Amino acid sequence: MHLLFACYSLISPLFVTSDPGAALDAARRTLLSTKAISYTAKTYGIGSLAGKVPEIEAFVAAARLDGSGDSPGAWRVYAKGGPREGQAFEIGYDGVDARSIRENDKAVVEKTPRDLADLAIFFGTQSAKSPIAWEVLADAPWPADISAVTIEKQLEVLGELCTVMRLPASPTNLDAPGGLRIYLAKDNLPRRIDRLQLPVDKETEQGARVLELTGFKFDDEATGGTYTLSVPSGYRVKAAESNKPKPTPKAEAPTSPGLIAVGEQAPEWELKDSEGKVHKLSESKGKVVLLDFWATWCGPCKVAMPSIQKLHEKYAGKLSVFGMNYAERGDPAAYMAKKGFTYTLLLDADDVAQDYKVNAIPCFYLIDGEGKVLYTAVGYSPAMEKALEAKIQAALAK
Numbered sequence: 001m002h003l004l005f006a007c008y009s010l011i012s013p014l015f016v017t018s019d020p021g022a023a024l025d026a027a028r029r030t031l032l033s034t035k036a037i038s039y040t041a042k043t044y045g046i047g048s049l050a051g052k053v054p055e056i057e058a059f060v061a062a063a064r065l066d067g068s069g070d071s072p073g074a075w076r077v078y079a080k081g082g083p084r085e086g087q088a089f090e091i092g093y094d095g096v097d098a099r100s101i102r103e104n105d106k107a108v109v110e111k112t113p114r115d116l117a118d119l120a121i122f123f124g125t126q127s128a129k130s131p132i133a134w135e136v137l138a139d140a141p142w143p144a145d146i147s148a149v150t151i152e153k154q155l156e157v158l159g160e161l162c163t164v165m166r167l168p169a170s171p172t173n174l175d176a177p178g179g180l181r182i183y184l185a186k187d188n189l190p191r192r193i194d195r196l197q198l199p200v201d202k203e204t205e206q207g208a209r210v211l212e213l214t215g216f217k218f219d220d221e222a223t224g225g226t227y228t229l230s231v232p233s234g235y236r237v238k239a240a241e242s243n244k245p246k247p248t249p250k251a252e253a254p255t256s257p258g259l260i261a262v263g264e265q266a267p268e269w270e271l272k273d274s275e276g277k278v279h280k281l282s283e284s285k286g287k288v289v290l291l292d293f294w295a296t297w298c299g300p301c302k303v304a305m306p307s308i309q310k311l312h313e314k315y316a317g318k319l320s321v322f323g324m325n326y327a328e329r330g331d332p333a334a335y336m337a338k339k340g341f342t343y344t345l346l347l348d349a350d351d352v353a354q355d356y357k358v359n360a361i362p363c364f365y366l367i368d369g370e371g372k373v374l375y376t377a378v379g380y381s382p383a384m385e386k387a388l389e390a391k392i393q394a395a396l397a398k
Contacts, residue, residue: 020149020165023184024142027165030188031141036063036222037189039213041081041131049197049207052274052333054083054348058131061225065095075137077119078225079128087351089128092229093119099229100126100240108231109354111240122240124327125350130209133193135180142167142182152181157192158214160185178206189218197331207331240354259357259365259376266367267355271324271346274333279346284320286369288395290388292323293353293363296330301362304380305341311389312343318396324349326358366391368398 038061045053058081065074076095082088090101098119100109109126113119116137123129135142152164162183178196185191194208217223231237260266266289270280281289292308294301305323312321321343325332327350336345356365359378366375366388375391377384 020151023151023163023165024149024167027182027184027188028141031136034189034218036220036224037061037133037136037216037218038223038225039133039216041079041133042212042214043130044210045207046194046210047197047207048334049209049331051276052207052331052347053209054086054127054130056083056128056131057081058089058128059223059225060131060133061223062137063222063224063227074116076225076227077132077137078227079123079131080225081128081131083127086127089126090226090229091123091126091128092225092227094228097228098122098240099231100128101229101232101235102126106235108229108235108237109240110237121327125240125354127348127350130211133190133211133213135182135193136190142180155183157183157185158212160191162191178208181208185216187218189216191216258359259363259378260373262373262375264373266365266371266373267352268371269349269352269355271349271352274345274347279322279344281367281371285371287318287320288315288369288374288392289320289322289365289367290392291356291365291367292321293326293349293356293358293361293365294323295325295328295361296332296335297328298361300380304362304385305336305339307380307385309341309343311392315392315396319392320344322346324352326350326353327361364388366395368395 038059041056041058041060043053043056045051058079061078062075065076074095077093078091080090087102087104092099093113096112098111098113100122102109111122113122116134116139120129120132120134123132148168150166152166155162155164162185165182165184167180167182181194181196182190183192191213193211195211197207197209266281268281270278272278290308290311292304294305296302308321308323311319323332323336323341323343323345325345325347332345332347362378362380364375364377365373368374374395375388377388
Protein backbone atom coordinates (compact mmCIF):
# COMPACT_ATOMS: atom_id res chain seq x y z
CA MET A 1 0.00 0.00 0.00
CA HIS A 2 2.86 2.35 0.81
CA LEU A 3 4.38 1.74 -2.63
CA LEU A 4 1.11 2.56 -4.37
CA PHE A 5 0.79 5.79 -2.41
CA ALA A 6 4.35 6.81 -3.23
CA CYS A 7 3.77 6.20 -6.93
CA TYR A 8 0.51 8.14 -6.88
CA SER A 9 2.20 11.10 -5.21
CA LEU A 10 4.64 11.21 -8.09
CA ILE A 11 2.19 10.72 -10.92
CA SER A 12 -0.51 13.16 -9.97
CA PRO A 13 1.29 16.30 -11.31
CA LEU A 14 1.15 14.95 -14.87
CA PHE A 15 -2.64 15.18 -15.05
CA VAL A 16 -3.18 18.36 -13.08
CA THR A 17 -0.50 20.67 -14.49
CA SER A 18 -0.05 22.32 -17.86
CA ASP A 19 3.62 22.95 -17.04
CA PRO A 20 5.59 20.57 -19.35
CA GLY A 21 8.77 20.98 -17.29
CA ALA A 22 6.99 19.85 -14.13
CA ALA A 23 5.36 16.96 -15.99
CA LEU A 24 8.70 15.79 -17.39
CA ASP A 25 10.34 16.08 -13.98
CA ALA A 26 7.55 13.97 -12.44
CA ALA A 27 8.05 11.35 -15.16
CA ARG A 28 11.78 11.28 -14.50
CA ARG A 29 11.32 10.87 -10.75
CA THR A 30 8.93 7.99 -11.34
CA LEU A 31 11.48 6.22 -13.54
CA LEU A 32 14.26 6.76 -11.02
CA SER A 33 12.15 5.05 -8.34
CA THR A 34 11.15 2.13 -10.56
CA LYS A 35 13.00 -1.12 -9.83
CA ALA A 36 11.78 -3.39 -12.62
CA ILE A 37 9.72 -3.26 -15.79
CA SER A 38 8.38 -5.70 -18.36
CA TYR A 39 6.35 -5.28 -21.52
CA THR A 40 5.63 -6.69 -24.94
CA ALA A 41 7.22 -4.52 -27.62
CA LYS A 42 6.03 -3.84 -31.13
CA THR A 43 8.06 -1.69 -33.53
CA TYR A 44 7.17 -0.23 -36.90
CA GLY A 45 7.56 2.91 -39.01
CA ILE A 46 5.10 5.70 -39.72
CA GLY A 47 5.15 8.69 -42.06
CA SER A 48 8.16 8.68 -44.36
CA LEU A 49 9.44 5.55 -42.55
CA ALA A 50 6.26 3.51 -43.10
CA GLY A 51 7.22 0.10 -44.48
CA LYS A 52 10.93 0.85 -44.08
CA VAL A 53 11.32 -0.11 -40.43
CA PRO A 54 11.28 -3.84 -39.57
CA GLU A 55 8.15 -4.88 -37.71
CA ILE A 56 9.38 -6.63 -34.59
CA GLU A 57 7.51 -8.13 -31.66
CA ALA A 58 9.37 -9.10 -28.51
CA PHE A 59 9.04 -9.64 -24.77
CA VAL A 60 11.30 -7.27 -22.84
CA ALA A 61 12.20 -7.23 -19.15
CA ALA A 62 14.64 -5.09 -17.18
CA ALA A 63 15.59 -4.95 -13.50
CA ARG A 64 17.94 -2.67 -11.60
CA LEU A 65 21.18 -4.27 -10.48
CA ASP A 66 21.19 -2.58 -7.09
CA GLY A 67 17.49 -3.28 -6.52
CA SER A 68 17.22 -0.38 -4.09
CA GLY A 69 15.55 2.26 -6.23
CA ASP A 70 17.64 4.90 -4.44
CA SER A 71 19.85 5.71 -7.44
CA PRO A 72 19.66 5.25 -11.21
CA GLY A 73 22.12 2.35 -11.07
CA ALA A 74 22.48 -0.07 -13.96
CA TRP A 75 19.94 -2.46 -15.43
CA ARG A 76 19.81 -6.12 -16.32
CA VAL A 77 18.03 -6.51 -19.67
CA TYR A 78 16.34 -9.43 -21.44
CA ALA A 79 14.62 -9.57 -24.83
CA LYS A 80 13.13 -12.42 -26.83
CA GLY A 81 11.28 -12.16 -30.12
CA GLY A 82 11.98 -11.15 -33.68
CA PRO A 83 10.63 -9.77 -36.94
CA ARG A 84 7.83 -11.31 -38.94
CA GLU A 85 10.44 -12.38 -41.49
CA GLY A 86 13.97 -13.03 -40.32
CA GLN A 87 15.96 -14.58 -37.52
CA ALA A 88 14.50 -14.57 -34.02
CA PHE A 89 16.63 -13.35 -31.13
CA GLU A 90 17.05 -14.04 -27.43
CA ILE A 91 19.44 -11.78 -25.54
CA GLY A 92 20.26 -11.60 -21.85
CA TYR A 93 22.46 -9.07 -20.04
CA ASP A 94 23.17 -9.71 -16.37
CA GLY A 95 25.02 -6.49 -15.66
CA VAL A 96 28.41 -7.89 -16.68
CA ASP A 97 28.10 -9.98 -19.82
CA ALA A 98 25.61 -9.95 -22.67
CA ARG A 99 24.76 -13.11 -24.59
CA SER A 100 22.76 -13.48 -27.78
CA ILE A 101 21.49 -16.93 -28.76
CA ARG A 102 21.34 -17.31 -32.55
CA GLU A 103 19.38 -20.47 -33.19
CA ASN A 104 19.80 -20.43 -36.98
CA ASP A 105 23.59 -20.24 -36.63
CA LYS A 106 23.79 -22.59 -33.64
CA ALA A 107 25.94 -19.94 -32.00
CA VAL A 108 26.04 -17.71 -28.93
CA VAL A 109 27.52 -14.23 -29.35
CA GLU A 110 29.08 -12.74 -26.21
CA LYS A 111 30.13 -9.25 -25.22
CA THR A 112 31.08 -7.38 -22.05
CA PRO A 113 29.60 -3.90 -22.66
CA ARG A 114 31.38 -0.84 -21.29
CA ASP A 115 28.19 1.12 -20.65
CA LEU A 116 24.54 1.42 -21.66
CA ALA A 117 25.46 2.92 -25.05
CA ASP A 118 27.77 -0.01 -25.76
CA LEU A 119 25.02 -2.43 -24.73
CA ALA A 120 22.64 -0.71 -27.15
CA ILE A 121 25.20 -1.16 -29.92
CA PHE A 122 25.43 -4.87 -29.12
CA PHE A 123 21.64 -5.19 -29.31
CA GLY A 124 21.84 -3.35 -32.64
CA THR A 125 24.31 -5.87 -34.07
CA GLN A 126 21.80 -8.58 -33.15
CA SER A 127 18.92 -6.71 -34.88
CA ALA A 128 17.23 -6.30 -31.49
CA LYS A 129 17.83 -2.66 -30.59
CA SER A 130 14.47 -1.13 -31.49
CA PRO A 131 12.25 -3.04 -28.98
CA ILE A 132 14.20 -1.66 -26.00
CA ALA A 133 13.07 1.59 -24.35
CA TRP A 134 16.64 2.84 -23.95
CA GLU A 135 15.49 6.27 -22.81
CA VAL A 136 13.82 4.62 -19.81
CA LEU A 137 17.03 2.79 -18.82
CA ALA A 138 19.28 5.85 -19.02
CA ASP A 139 20.91 7.31 -15.90
CA ALA A 140 19.11 10.56 -16.77
CA PRO A 141 15.74 9.43 -18.22
CA TRP A 142 14.13 11.46 -21.00
CA PRO A 143 17.21 13.61 -21.81
CA ALA A 144 15.99 16.99 -23.04
CA ASP A 145 16.09 20.72 -22.43
CA ILE A 146 13.03 21.18 -20.19
CA SER A 147 12.43 24.66 -21.61
CA ALA A 148 11.85 23.13 -25.05
CA VAL A 149 9.43 20.38 -23.92
CA THR A 150 5.80 20.68 -24.96
CA ILE A 151 2.59 18.90 -23.97
CA GLU A 152 0.69 18.24 -27.19
CA LYS A 153 -2.54 16.57 -26.10
CA GLN A 154 -4.14 13.70 -24.22
CA LEU A 155 -4.85 10.61 -26.27
CA GLU A 156 -6.01 7.05 -25.65
CA VAL A 157 -3.19 4.65 -26.49
CA LEU A 158 -3.54 0.89 -26.17
CA GLY A 159 -6.63 1.37 -24.05
CA GLU A 160 -5.10 3.88 -21.63
CA LEU A 161 -5.40 7.66 -21.49
CA CYS A 162 -1.96 9.12 -22.09
CA THR A 163 -0.42 12.57 -22.03
CA VAL A 164 1.53 13.16 -25.24
CA MET A 165 4.76 15.11 -24.83
CA ARG A 166 7.26 16.27 -27.44
CA LEU A 167 10.95 16.29 -26.48
CA PRO A 168 13.62 17.89 -28.66
CA ALA A 169 16.68 16.12 -30.01
CA SER A 170 19.79 16.22 -27.86
CA PRO A 171 23.39 14.95 -28.02
CA THR A 172 22.38 11.99 -25.85
CA ASN A 173 19.32 11.19 -27.94
CA LEU A 174 21.06 10.28 -31.20
CA ASP A 175 18.60 7.59 -32.21
CA ALA A 176 15.97 10.28 -32.81
CA PRO A 177 17.53 13.24 -34.66
CA GLY A 178 14.09 14.88 -34.76
CA GLY A 179 13.45 14.33 -31.06
CA LEU A 180 10.97 12.13 -29.20
CA ARG A 181 7.23 11.99 -28.78
CA ILE A 182 6.37 10.08 -25.62
CA TYR A 183 2.95 8.85 -24.50
CA LEU A 184 2.81 8.71 -20.69
CA ALA A 185 0.03 6.85 -18.90
CA LYS A 186 -1.37 7.76 -15.48
CA ASP A 187 1.48 5.91 -13.78
CA ASN A 188 3.93 8.32 -15.48
CA LEU A 189 5.47 5.47 -17.49
CA PRO A 190 5.44 5.21 -21.29
CA ARG A 191 3.04 3.19 -23.41
CA ARG A 192 4.53 4.41 -26.69
CA ILE A 193 7.69 6.16 -27.85
CA ASP A 194 8.04 7.78 -31.29
CA ARG A 195 11.66 8.35 -32.30
CA LEU A 196 11.21 11.15 -34.79
CA GLN A 197 13.35 11.55 -37.89
CA LEU A 198 14.18 14.91 -39.46
CA PRO A 199 12.53 15.49 -42.84
CA VAL A 200 14.93 15.75 -45.77
CA ASP A 201 13.21 18.93 -46.88
CA LYS A 202 10.02 20.86 -46.16
CA GLU A 203 8.04 18.75 -48.61
CA THR A 204 9.00 15.47 -47.00
CA GLU A 205 6.66 14.09 -44.38
CA GLN A 206 8.37 13.55 -41.06
CA GLY A 207 8.65 9.89 -40.15
CA ALA A 208 9.09 8.08 -36.87
CA ARG A 209 10.28 4.74 -35.53
CA VAL A 210 7.45 3.67 -33.22
CA LEU A 211 7.86 1.52 -30.13
CA GLU A 212 4.61 0.33 -28.54
CA LEU A 213 4.73 -1.13 -25.03
CA THR A 214 1.72 -3.38 -24.31
CA GLY A 215 1.12 -5.31 -21.11
CA PHE A 216 3.34 -2.83 -19.32
CA LYS A 217 4.13 -3.85 -15.73
CA PHE A 218 6.52 -2.41 -13.19
CA ASP A 219 8.11 -3.17 -9.82
CA ASP A 220 6.55 -6.17 -8.03
CA GLU A 221 4.14 -6.91 -10.87
CA ALA A 222 6.86 -6.98 -13.56
CA THR A 223 7.71 -10.33 -15.14
CA GLY A 224 11.39 -11.17 -14.75
CA GLY A 225 13.66 -12.10 -17.61
CA THR A 226 16.41 -14.68 -18.09
CA TYR A 227 19.25 -12.24 -17.69
CA THR A 228 22.02 -14.87 -17.58
CA LEU A 229 21.61 -17.14 -20.60
CA SER A 230 23.15 -20.62 -20.70
CA VAL A 231 24.93 -21.88 -23.78
CA PRO A 232 22.78 -24.58 -25.40
CA SER A 233 24.41 -27.93 -26.03
CA GLY A 234 26.16 -28.05 -29.40
CA TYR A 235 26.30 -24.26 -29.82
CA ARG A 236 29.61 -22.51 -30.47
CA VAL A 237 30.50 -19.33 -28.59
CA LYS A 238 32.06 -16.34 -30.32
CA ALA A 239 33.00 -12.87 -29.16
CA ALA A 240 31.10 -9.90 -30.56
CA GLU A 241 33.01 -7.30 -32.51
CA SER A 242 32.59 -3.68 -31.39
CA ASN A 243 30.97 -1.58 -34.11
CA LYS A 244 31.90 1.80 -32.69
CA PRO A 245 33.79 3.93 -35.22
CA LYS A 246 37.44 4.54 -34.44
CA PRO A 247 38.39 8.20 -33.89
CA THR A 248 41.19 8.11 -36.47
CA PRO A 249 40.74 5.28 -38.97
CA LYS A 250 43.71 4.36 -41.14
CA ALA A 251 41.96 4.38 -44.49
CA GLU A 252 45.08 4.21 -46.64
CA ALA A 253 46.07 0.74 -45.42
CA PRO A 254 45.89 -1.81 -48.31
CA THR A 255 44.17 -4.27 -46.01
CA SER A 256 42.79 -3.73 -42.53
CA PRO A 257 43.69 -5.84 -39.48
CA GLY A 258 40.74 -7.58 -37.89
CA LEU A 259 38.70 -7.86 -41.09
CA ILE A 260 38.30 -10.98 -43.20
CA ALA A 261 41.65 -11.73 -44.83
CA VAL A 262 42.22 -11.20 -48.54
CA GLY A 263 41.74 -14.50 -50.35
CA GLU A 264 39.14 -15.79 -47.88
CA GLN A 265 35.58 -16.58 -48.94
CA ALA A 266 33.17 -13.73 -48.23
CA PRO A 267 30.17 -14.80 -46.10
CA GLU A 268 26.85 -15.07 -47.89
CA TRP A 269 24.16 -12.57 -46.95
CA GLU A 270 20.53 -11.79 -47.78
CA LEU A 271 19.16 -8.26 -47.25
CA LYS A 272 16.31 -6.09 -48.46
CA ASP A 273 16.61 -2.75 -50.21
CA SER A 274 14.43 0.28 -49.39
CA GLU A 275 11.66 -1.05 -51.65
CA GLY A 276 11.58 -4.47 -50.02
CA LYS A 277 13.42 -6.34 -52.79
CA VAL A 278 15.71 -9.10 -51.54
CA HIS A 279 19.36 -9.17 -52.64
CA LYS A 280 21.98 -11.88 -52.08
CA LEU A 281 25.74 -11.87 -52.53
CA SER A 282 25.51 -15.13 -54.50
CA GLU A 283 23.31 -13.42 -57.11
CA SER A 284 26.34 -11.32 -58.15
CA LYS A 285 28.47 -14.36 -58.97
CA GLY A 286 30.72 -13.57 -61.91
CA LYS A 287 30.78 -9.84 -61.10
CA VAL A 288 33.10 -7.83 -58.93
CA VAL A 289 31.22 -6.64 -55.82
CA LEU A 290 31.89 -3.58 -53.68
CA LEU A 291 30.36 -3.41 -50.18
CA ASP A 292 30.31 -0.08 -48.33
CA PHE A 293 29.26 -0.35 -44.66
CA TRP A 294 27.94 3.08 -43.63
CA ALA A 295 25.41 5.11 -41.62
CA THR A 296 23.90 8.59 -42.00
CA TRP A 297 25.42 9.77 -38.69
CA CYS A 298 28.97 8.89 -39.85
CA GLY A 299 30.79 11.93 -41.28
CA PRO A 300 33.59 10.02 -43.07
CA CYS A 301 30.96 7.70 -44.58
CA LYS A 302 29.18 10.64 -46.20
CA VAL A 303 32.47 12.08 -47.46
CA ALA A 304 33.24 8.76 -49.19
CA MET A 305 29.85 8.33 -50.87
CA PRO A 306 30.39 10.60 -53.90
CA SER A 307 33.46 8.49 -54.79
CA ILE A 308 31.44 5.29 -54.42
CA GLN A 309 28.79 6.77 -56.73
CA LYS A 310 31.47 7.58 -59.35
CA LEU A 311 32.73 4.00 -59.28
CA HIS A 312 29.14 2.76 -59.60
CA GLU A 313 28.62 4.90 -62.70
CA LYS A 314 32.05 4.31 -64.25
CA TYR A 315 31.89 0.51 -64.03
CA ALA A 316 28.15 0.04 -64.52
CA GLY A 317 27.30 -3.51 -65.57
CA LYS A 318 30.65 -4.83 -64.40
CA LEU A 319 30.70 -3.78 -60.75
CA SER A 320 27.88 -4.39 -58.25
CA VAL A 321 27.89 -1.71 -55.55
CA PHE A 322 25.95 -2.13 -52.30
CA GLY A 323 25.61 0.44 -49.53
CA MET A 324 25.37 -1.76 -46.42
CA ASN A 325 23.49 0.40 -43.92
CA TYR A 326 23.83 -0.53 -40.26
CA ALA A 327 23.74 0.89 -36.71
CA GLU A 328 21.43 3.47 -38.27
CA ARG A 329 19.83 6.46 -36.51
CA GLY A 330 18.28 8.29 -39.45
CA ASP A 331 16.62 7.71 -42.82
CA PRO A 332 19.27 6.31 -45.20
CA ALA A 333 16.94 6.03 -48.21
CA ALA A 334 15.94 9.70 -47.95
CA TYR A 335 19.56 10.78 -47.56
CA MET A 336 20.70 8.87 -50.67
CA ALA A 337 17.77 10.19 -52.68
CA LYS A 338 18.53 13.75 -51.63
CA LYS A 339 22.19 13.40 -52.65
CA GLY A 340 21.45 11.61 -55.92
CA PHE A 341 23.27 8.38 -55.04
CA THR A 342 21.86 5.55 -57.14
CA TYR A 343 23.81 2.45 -56.13
CA THR A 344 21.85 -0.18 -54.21
CA LEU A 345 21.03 0.60 -50.59
CA LEU A 346 20.59 -2.46 -48.34
CA LEU A 347 18.95 -1.95 -44.96
CA ASP A 348 19.53 -3.45 -41.52
CA ALA A 349 22.98 -4.87 -42.25
CA ASP A 350 23.90 -5.18 -38.56
CA ASP A 351 24.21 -8.98 -38.61
CA VAL A 352 26.16 -8.89 -41.87
CA ALA A 353 28.53 -6.32 -40.39
CA GLN A 354 29.24 -8.73 -37.55
CA ASP A 355 29.87 -11.60 -39.98
CA TYR A 356 32.29 -9.36 -41.87
CA LYS A 357 34.06 -8.31 -38.63
CA VAL A 358 33.25 -4.64 -39.14
CA ASN A 359 34.47 -2.62 -36.14
CA ALA A 360 34.61 0.87 -37.67
CA ILE A 361 32.94 2.70 -40.54
CA PRO A 362 33.11 3.41 -43.37
CA CYS A 363 34.34 -0.09 -44.09
CA PHE A 364 34.86 -1.41 -47.62
CA TYR A 365 35.07 -4.93 -49.03
CA LEU A 366 35.91 -5.71 -52.66
CA ILE A 367 34.89 -9.25 -53.66
CA ASP A 368 35.69 -11.11 -56.88
CA GLY A 369 33.34 -13.09 -59.10
CA GLU A 370 33.97 -16.27 -57.13
CA GLY A 371 33.06 -14.66 -53.84
CA LYS A 372 36.59 -14.22 -52.48
CA VAL A 373 37.82 -11.08 -50.73
CA LEU A 374 40.12 -8.98 -52.93
CA TYR A 375 40.58 -5.87 -50.81
CA THR A 376 39.46 -4.33 -47.51
CA ALA A 377 39.74 -0.86 -46.03
CA VAL A 378 38.46 1.10 -43.05
CA GLY A 379 37.97 4.87 -43.21
CA TYR A 380 38.30 7.12 -46.24
CA SER A 381 41.04 9.14 -47.90
CA PRO A 382 42.03 9.98 -51.51
CA ALA A 383 44.78 7.35 -51.22
CA MET A 384 42.21 4.69 -50.31
CA GLU A 385 40.01 5.75 -53.25
CA LYS A 386 42.91 5.32 -55.68
CA ALA A 387 43.89 1.97 -54.21
CA LEU A 388 40.29 0.74 -54.39
CA GLU A 389 39.88 1.72 -58.05
CA ALA A 390 43.21 0.10 -58.95
CA LYS A 391 41.98 -3.15 -57.38
CA ILE A 392 38.71 -2.89 -59.30
CA GLN A 393 40.51 -2.37 -62.61
CA ALA A 394 42.83 -5.31 -61.93
CA ALA A 395 39.92 -7.58 -61.07
CA LEU A 396 37.96 -6.59 -64.16
CA ALA A 397 41.02 -7.12 -66.33
CA LYS A 398 41.05 -10.78 -65.30
